[in-house]
Amino acid sequence: MYILITFGADHMTDLLTIAGKFDLRGEAYSCNPYGSGHIHDTYLLESKDKEVHRYILQRLNTFVFKKPDAVQDNIWRILTFLKEQGEVKKPVGIRDLGLIETKDKELVFIDADGSYWRCFEFIDDTFVLESVQNPTQAFEGARLFGDFLARLMDYDPRRLHVTIPRFMDAEWRQEQLTMAEFTNPGDRLKKAQPELRRIRQLQSISDQYIRLQEALPDRVVHNDCKINNVLFNQDTGKGITVIDLDTVMTGKLLTDFGDMVRTFTVEGSEDSTEKASYTCQAALFEGLVSGYAEVLVPVITDVERANLLLGGKIVIYMQAIRFLADYINGDVYYKVSSPEQNLLRTRNQLNLLDSVLEQESDLQRIIASSFEAGN
Numbered sequence: 001m002y003i004l005i006t007f008g009a010d011h012m013t014d015l016l017t018i019a020g021k022f023d024l025r026g027e028a029y030s031c032n033p034y035g036s037g038h039i040h041d042t043y044l045l046e047s048k049d050k051e052v053h054r055y056i057l058q059r060l061n062t063f064v065f066k067k068p069d070a071v072q073d074n075i076w077r078i079l080t081f082l083k084e085q086g087e088v089k090k091p092v093g094i095r096d097l098g099l100i101e102t103k104d105k106e107l108v109f110i111d112a113d114g115s116y117w118r119c120f121e122f123i124d125d126t127f128v129l130e131s132v133q134n135p136t137q138a139f140e141g142a143r144l145f146g147d148f149l150a151r152l153m154d155y156d157p158r159r160l161h162v163t164i165p166r167f168m169d170a171e172w173r174q175e176q177l178t179m180a181e182f183t184n185p186g187d188r189l190k191k192a193q194p195e196l197r198r199i200r201q202l203q204s205i206s207d208q209y210i211r212l213q214e215a216l217p218d219r220v221v222h223n224d225c226k227i228n229n230v231l232f233n234q235d236t237g238k239g240i241t242v243i244d245l246d247t248v249m250t251g252k253l254l255t256d257f258g259d260m261v262r263t264f265t266v267e268g269s270e271d272s273t274e275k276a277s278y279t280c281q282a283a284l285f286e287g288l289v290s291g292y293a294e295v296l297v298p299v300i301t302d303v304e305r306a307n308l309l310l311g312g313k314i315v316i317y318m319q320a321i322r323f324l325a326d327y328i329n330g331d332v333y334y335k336v337s338s339p340e341q342n343l344l345r346t347r348n349q350l351n352l353l354d355s356v357l358e359q360e361s362d363l364q365r366i367i368a369s370s371f372e373a374g375n
Contacts, residue, residue, distance in 0.1 A: 135287025254311030
């Protein structure tokens, strides 16, 4: 999706100058804002020799990613490993991102203002979903994320940089909420009491996950398994590749699965004012699990499979904590358009979590049957 933004010729010239630092085919002639992402500044870059070539040019957000060199090094390591595997382990129809180095063989270009820029090959004839509409889409998204994890199972996760410390750390998220509650900088604690009580009632989810962590193998995980991080083929509707590799780090399979449960199985958005729309839909959950099982049966351990649903519960629980802490702190992290938006988001996460808990037996049966069918 294009964002229609008007900017002057000088800005275009600057962008083309930056683009010229990368090892492109032909000469860059066009660079326009692209997509709907909220983190980086993203542009569709076009160059031309005998034909037109397209790329994605991005200025990294170094406020969110404070170690941009480490982010890029992780991406390069992962993509290099996948490329060295060749086509043997890659399912038909799946592509991996192509990282474009600078003409000096660097992974980023740093401009005069200290901004970090990177470039990827553009993958034509694809589209991105902002939400899952049917079980087939859930299946395809989960299949792509599962394939990404499975093809990286032999890569030593200790070789990757920690780019966002404690990103999926349940104890740390609880500490952040406790600190927000103690300091109450936004003077909002009184309104947050019902949500705080419910989070405390659900504390056993966090306790269970923390006790389990040592039994879970470290893996190379994506850490941001949302449907809009999968490119789909325009003609077939099949998933083609996983994008947005900035958060790829050492982690646990359960939290990648949990992120999909949190974002694939709901009909409404996390800002929905209709409580009924932000619940776990069993049909979407079944599509998700079926796609994940199709590629992960040979890879997943018994303890991971037995606790997959706990992954869903802990990720939803941590996200509720993050939204509530930000509300109490005065909305310093997540963008909001109204004063109580983060509180609404918290309620929706808790509503989703209650929905998962209410259907737990049925969801566990779906997991068991999907993985048995994949054996």
